[in-house]
Amino acid sequence: MIFLGIDGGGSKTTCLVGDENSILGNGSAGPSNVIRVGEVETRASLNNAIQQACGAARVRPAEIHRTCVGLSGAARPEISAVARRLLSEMVSGEVEIVGDTTITLAAAFGNGPGVIVIAGTGSIAYGRNTAGETMRAGGWGFAISDEGSGHWIGRAAVTAAMRSLDENGKSPLLERILKTWKLESRDELVVAANATLPPDFATLVPLVLAASDAGDVTACTVLESAGAELARVAKIVISRLFQQEPKPRVAMSGGVFQNSVLVREHFYKSLRSAFAGVVICDDIVDPVRGALELARKGK
Amino acid sequence: MIFLGIDGGGSKTTCLVGDENSILGNGSAGPSNVIRVGEVETRASLNNAIQQACGAARVRPAEIHRTCVGLSGAARPEISAVARRLLSEMVSGEVEIVGDTTITLAAAFGNGPGVIVIAGTGSIAYGRNTAGETMRAGGWGFAISDEGSGHWIGRAAVTAAMRSLDENGKSPLLERILKTWKLESRDELVVAANATLPPDFATLVPLVLAASDAGDVTACTVLESAGAELARVAKIVISRLFQQEPKPRVAMSGGVFQNSVLVREHFYKSLRSAFAGVVICDDIVDPVRGALELARKGK
Structure with missing residues (x-):
């Protein structure tokens, strides 16, 4: 029998095809978070990842016996219903939609x-x-939550850099943030950071990691x-x-x-x-x- | 000589008319934050507050010798230039635009x-x-900042209430928040709190104060x-x-x-x-x- 496992994330979709004991193929594609990227992009990402994995495994999607998809927010019917409909167009067999926490717990x-x-x-x-x-x-x-996440780290880094500026009149971390977001000044940063729509603070994580590796005290404290x-x-x-x-x-x-x-x-x-x-x-x-x-x- | 002082805030505009030694009249009106409420509403608020104060003082705006206006963000030219233009249409004499911090420091x-x-x-x-x-x-x-402010208190209250729910399976503060924002469930709150545009978290401050007066531990901790x-x-x-x-x-x-x-x-x-x-x-x-x-x- 052929089985399909999918991790549908906000930035990436990954996919594994296997039989009872072995992994036969894998695939990955863009985001499949319906709420964030919409149904069209979600469909494309799922299809792309599935085709890749099936291609690598040399099986057809119509040969799949059972699929399990892990999605953030799967308890919300407007998410799980769309995902179920999209998947039923792509693969044969039973489709199970569960939370991303459920597949991660099972993996561990x-x-x-x-x-x-x-x-x-x-x-x-x-x-x-x-x-x-x-x-x-x-x-x-x-x-209000997501403590310690990429979003949290990015926002905390901007906050800590501004505080360091208040305290010392300068902040090397702030320079890195300005460069990454292609901004000229502190005032531009304040406007960008507080904008609605807010910026993607998680994009700052790589620079916080780099700054921390370079010994930046503010970045280390945030991490x-x-x-x-x-x-x-x-x-x-x-x-x-x-x-x-x-x-x-x-x-x-x-x-x-x-x-x-x-x-x-x-x-x-x-x-x-x-x-x-x-x-x-x-x-x-x-x-x-x-x-x-x-x-x-x-x- | 007649002098005019104005505190132009994000939720309220207040105005005092005085001579060298005494306060002769006061007025108050809605917000006069150009960035938030736009030029039309800012003009109406300023005019309304000035008319009230001058009326109470029995002076005409054309008799005013000097005006000082305190505004948040006065260092940004797109704010101070608009305020200067609006004020020059309303009062005679010199007009000085300074930061809200400057007038508060002078008041203290x-x-x-x-x-x-x-x-x-x-x-x-x-x-x-x-x-x-x-x-x-x-x-x-x-x-990224505004630590301890009304916005901060409201957001911290939602965060703390959700954490209390995680820890204890219930939160009296959460019930108050749902009632104030006219929401039915925790899931609706999560959607509302994370929406773009985000909700006005500062509207939660009165309920946090009331909850704290009633002995709610979570609300007290936030304050x-x-x-x-x-x-x-x-x-x-x-x-x-x-x-x-x-x-x-x-x-x-x-x-x-x-x-x-x-x-x-x-x-x-x-x-x-x-x-x-x-x-x-x-x-x-x-x-x-x-x-x-x-x-x-x-x-």
């Missing part, structure tokens, strides 16, 4: 207990205990805070789900963890100081593997 | 040294030392943090301007200080723990008095 722990923290453009903590209960914390959107914030949401989930049982394994996923040693270190440190026994998996989880796993198992 | 300390912290919809700290040097901190706009954040920007200005001289007097202005005992208390506490000798004026400064004072003096 299969059916077992554990807590995952995802930090990409947004952030969230999600866990399941041995009784099968699940719980989330954070991930309520850019304006350390991001690690601590991500540990905070993890702690909420651990406290609620694992009161009566041993502390769980915790896994990390997403580009922020992937690309920043400082974030990972401060995440470790902060989490271990709260729960001495906690085990943190070293590998960064790839959610699409969980999608394929769930497609193999069915509901 | 005349020509003398001191630090003011303004917390309305936005927030900023501004000071002048005995050498006449001035310095600011904060006030860089909603998205205490606001006080501490406002003290932080004050500390930056004090550290930079008053290194070589005795610690200055500090004054408060704006609706957030006016309406919240908790914010004032935590502002006091946080500032006094940093600078033992600092004197904090009890009265909440009314900026328009500074505008009249500056109009009397001329440049």
Whole structure:
């Protein structure tokens, strides 16, 4: 039998084709977040990723037995209904739409207990205990939540750079931000940062990482805070789900963890100081593997 | 001689007419922030407030010798030029356009040294030392700064309420927020809070104050943090301007200080723990008095 797993993200769509035991092919394409990029682009990204993966696996989409798609916001009917309709046009067999947290948890722990923290453009903590209960914390959107995410890091970097300017009359980090956003002055930055539509603060993450590598104290402080914030949401989930049982394994996923040693270190440190026994998996989880796993198992 | 002082704010315009020694009349009208409400509404607000104040003082606008207007963003030519043109159509005599921080500092300390912290919809700290040097901190706009302001309090309240929901599965503060914004569910709140255009978070301040009075722990924590954040920007200005001289007097202005005992208390506490000798004026400064004072003096 042939199975398909898809991770449909806000910046990238990844796709795995496999049989019962092996991965046969993979594909990747642009974003497939209906709310953000619309139905036309979502359709193109899904189709593109599926065609690539099927091509590599030398199978036709009509041979697929079961598909599992992980999407942010899958609990909202206006998202899952569109995704289900688009997928049913592209592949044969059963289609299951679940949250991006569900496939990431499956990728990290299969059916077992554990807590995952995802930090990409947004952030969230999600866990399941041995009784099968699940719980989330954070991930309520850019304006009020998503602590430690790429958006959060970018916005915090601008805030910290402006504060450093207030305190010292200069900020090397501010110079980097101006250059990245192609702005001339602090006043232009203030207008751009507070605009509606707001800018994509997550685009600043690479420069914050570079600045931190170059020893910029402000950038380091922002990344350390991001690690601590991500540990905070993890702690909420651990406290609620694992009161009566041993502390769980915790896994990390997403580009922020992937690309920043400082974030990972401060995440470790902060989490271990709260729960001495906690085990943190070293590998960064790839959610699409969980999608394929769930497609193999069915509901 | 007759003088006119105007405080042109984002939610209200206030106006005082006086002679050399006395206040003869006052007026108030809607917002006069050109960027936010446009030129037509700004003209109407200014005219309305001036007519009221002149009427009460029994003087004609053509009898005015000098006018001083305090505006947020007065350093930006596209704001000051429009205001100057509008005012020159309405009153006779010299017209001076200065920042809202300048009139508030004048209202609090005349020509003398001191630090003011303004917390309305936005927030900023501004000071002048005995050498006449001035310095600011904060006030860089909603998205990245304005720590402790009405916008900050409202957004922090939504964030804290969502976190309380994550932690405890319920939040009385969240119920109040839903009621105020006329929303049915947590999911509707998440959509509204993260919308572009974002909602006016400062409209939540009255309910945060009411919730705090009713003993809501989350609301109290938000207001205490606001006080501490406002003290932080004050500390930056004090550290930079008053290194070589005795610690200055500090004054408060704006609706957030006016309406919240908790914010004032935590502002006091946080500032006094940093600078033992600092004197904090009890009265909440009314900026328009500074505008009249500056109009009397001329440049």
